[in-house]
Amino acid sequence: MIHPVREGRMGARPADARLEEAAGLARALDLEVRERQVIVLRKLTPATLFGKGKVEEIAALVEIEGLDVVIIDDALSPIQQRNLEKAWKAKVIDRTGLILEIFARRARTREGRLQVELARLTYERSRLVRTWTHLERQRGGFGVMGGPGETQIETDRRLIAEKIGKLKHELSEVRRTRTLQRSARKRAPAPTVALVGYTNAGKSTLFNRLTGAGVMAKDMLFATLDPTLRSLKLPDGRSAVLSDTVGFISDLPHELVEAFRATLEEVSEADVVLHVRDIASDESAAQADDVREVLSRLEVELDDSRILEVWNKADLVSEADRADLVGYAERARPPAVLVSSVSGEGVADLLAAIAQRVDESPPLDVTTAAGDGAAVAWLYQHGRVLTRDDAEDGTVRFSVSLSEQALGRFEQMFPAAALSR
Structure with missing residues (x-):
């Protein structure tokens, strides 16, 4: 597991924290992480990302440890990925490929599988570089066997383009169905509430606590992917619709952001958006910025009147820090509520705050x-x-x-x- 850092561009989050997050992604795929390194890059090498000496050093480590996979916690170009695999004689996966693999394993609904497959094909289309030994002209003539002298790489690109077109059409049908369902919900006088947050912030646990649903909730990155809707009872007896969405992560691949655009429309249409934060994490503020950045990329405009921050995992905070957080929450903008989705602390206050937020008109x-x-x-x-x-x-x-x-x-x-x- 390698996290490259450009010299002079350390970023808002510590490199060690980013490396630990990447290791968590690997563990989500049942991979055993034997080695972790933060490598500072004084300059970028176009062919391999790393300099020659570092490439040779890692090659020796791969051979000694008998490693099968090397994960680079950054985006690799197709050429860099191919060259590193040749040098290290091991499979090389970049951050985008790693997250795509997790999504492919976790998607359960038809919509989720379509979205992941679209993202995967979009990613693989850029990976079609000259890694084959059979790129001489393969086919000729007429019919469906390829155009005159069509090479294998051209055939693969054409087939992927056709699959992408078909998937986009199927997703457009899913999107149309979702729009009709959303319109039907709007006709019913029930407000809608959407959960957003960084992956592993406790969204699914909070969702279960609020609705009594049985959504899988584990201490694991991207434990759940597919959106879930359940009825939510507010303190005054009203019903609302609560929607759980996919968790976000820093540097979320562009392919996935585009593929999940239809799913995350639930957020833009919601009356109230609950931004769930792991307030016990040292990375809470940086993670919140990452969530807002992804929402901005999706062109989801949220004003403070619709956002309610949920500072989750209060049970993991010391008593002294908790007293300070209560004061901060009271003064926060947008407003915040300190809760523990595990113990139930603060959930009653959260429900009351939601009820107050969905009141759109004067008495x-x-x-x-x-x-x-x-x-x-x-x-x-x-x-x-x-x-x-x-x-x-x-x-x-x-x-x-x-x-x-x-x-x-x-x-x-x-x-x-x-x-x-």
């Missing part, structure tokens, strides 16, 4: 007959009842917050109710 006065139980129950289920006044004339007056969709639905279902601002 509305609603007057209905006390005997109209359906209307009364509907208001409690789909709105936030602030006050209730049971009058002697048999009517009930509510002060209630309703979203625009919920208000329109209520007016259609209960035209006899009196409404006023």
Whole structure:
């Protein structure tokens, strides 16, 4: 495992932390990490990335240790990857290839598999360099066996391009279906809440805590990939839809960002976005910046009115630090709530904060007959009842917050109710 660092460009995060994260990615593929190195590059060598002496040094290490795979925690050009494999006589994987392999293993739904396959083919298309010994003209003539004198590399590129086109078409159909489903949810007066965060920040554990779902949650990078939606009960009795999305990571491959664009549209359409952070990690601030950077690349514009930061893993923070964090959370912008998805600490405060966030309009006065139980129950289920006044004339007056969709639905279902601002 090698993490290259350009001299004079150490970055915002320590090299050792980046190396440990890369080792975590390798362990997610059940690889045994025997050697770890941070290598400072005084200058870049176009052919091999590393200088000749360092290449020879690593070649000797690979031979002595009997290593099968060398992982470079950086992006390699196709030529660099080929040359290093020849020099080291071992398989060489760069950061993009490593993450793609994890995604390929973890995707379960049809959409997830399509997205990963599209990303993989887009990546492999750039890997088609002259590594074959059979690149002389392979085929000729007419028909489907290739054009006149088509070389093998040209054939492979054409086949990959055709597969990419087919996958994009299938994903467009999935995207259309998802858009229809999202439109149907909008017609129902239920607010939507989306979880985003750095991988292994505890999103899936929090998702399970809030909804009672059984989503896999492990101390592992990219433990879950496929988006999941569940019903969420708010403190005032209303229902919301909670969406769990794929975790982000620094230097997330461009191919994956593009492939998962449709999935992450759930974030841009959500009424409230919960940005889950591992507040016990020394890298919490840098990881938060990485999440915002990926969202920016996806052109997802989030203003503070929709974001609620969830400072997770409070159970791993000392009592002294926790007292300070509570104060910081109260003053934070966007607002933050300190929670532990494992112990449940702070979850009630989080639900209350979500309920407050989804109130999109000023309170509305609603007057209905006390005997109209359906209307009364509907208001409690789909709105936030602030006050209730049971009058002697048999009517009930509510002060209630309703979203625009919920208000329109209520007016259609209960035209006899009196409404006023």
